[in-house]
Amino acid sequence: MTPVISASRLTKRYGKDTFALREASFTVESGRIVGLIGPNGAGKTTALKAILGLLPVEGELRVLGMDPAAERERLMEQVSFIADVAVLPRWIRVSEAIDYVEGVHPRFSRAKCQAFLARTEIKPIRRVRELSKGMVAQLHLALVMAIDARLLVLDEPTLGLDILYRKQFYESLLGDYFDADKTILVTTHQVEEIEHILSDVLFIRDGRIVLDATMDAIGERFVEVMVGREQREAAIALGPVNERTAFGKHVFLFDAADPSRLAGLGEQRRPGLADIFVATMSRPAAPAGASA
């Protein structure tokens, strides 16, 4: 089966030596929920724009077998996108928004959309400007989930929402939308919030993909060990990817270390994605030789 997205050496350069993407290569398979995670300015939005055909980039890019820049219109029949929650026009009524999407999108189901909305407080007669930020997000999600698209792209979908709406957002996505024939690509800063939802993770830094793994592989690769002072040198000798201190102990993060050698060092735990993210992003950057 062909992947939903295959990107090879994507590069986007502004001016002479400012890179938004630098030879970024990755593949997204069908039926996966993939998190694209990176600090501000790492290239997340540039990558998404390229995937949606909104921005020409260098390199090879195929989305559902199509070239997004050249075949954008055909591609958009199969791809949905939620950027910021506030892009619906403020004057539009809920019912008009439904009419509009039905008019422009061949794969939109009015019945599905209305069924989603029936479970919220949102009335069809309301205008977008009368809705709370959380309700606008619900409306947006209802419109998008009613589109039978193969790829859903979410760019910071829960930004600025309170915890109840955030939880509801992902609950709807998993309970009413996602299935093995659909694929979701999501970027967010709320790593803790989505880490258990993801099947795969891509870390992006300075336009480069610095980690590309399934969540299963992450669980097997990374181990955190609490080490006492007297064992610190022994731990460093095993090549940890990060060290921090907590309660007077040294906490080392190991990537693909030999479990038998870690066994005697101290108490172990499975680090969260946020721990791995911080460790990956705080490592010294790759040598700048490529651009110097």
Next chain:
Amino acid sequence: MSSSWNDHTPIYIQLRQRVVAMILDQSLQHGDALPSVRQVSAEFQLNPITVSKAYQQLADEGIVEKRRGMGMYVLDGARQTLLARERQRFLTEEWPALTRRLALLGFDLAELIARTTKPEESA
């Protein structure tokens, strides 16, 4: 914001343990359906693959069975199977640890038993 998972064990194993606990305390009985993968995935905000893995493990252990197109059901004798296994685990793992702890604290086993209310009294 999701359920409290510990960071020592993979989540699918913790999910399996929750189902096992529900069968042991009989809130899930033989013939009962497990909630669908989709339902659990949405409720606990987990990837469906994680939920499927937990269910698959229970199926491999002979605790639940998959009925085509209907989902997972608790098998007859599931509780007995689990009880036997849990009893064995108690004897080999928990009891030795507990006796060591009792000895450490200087308790006399007979004395403790005498202090314990007999279960018949509350029945």
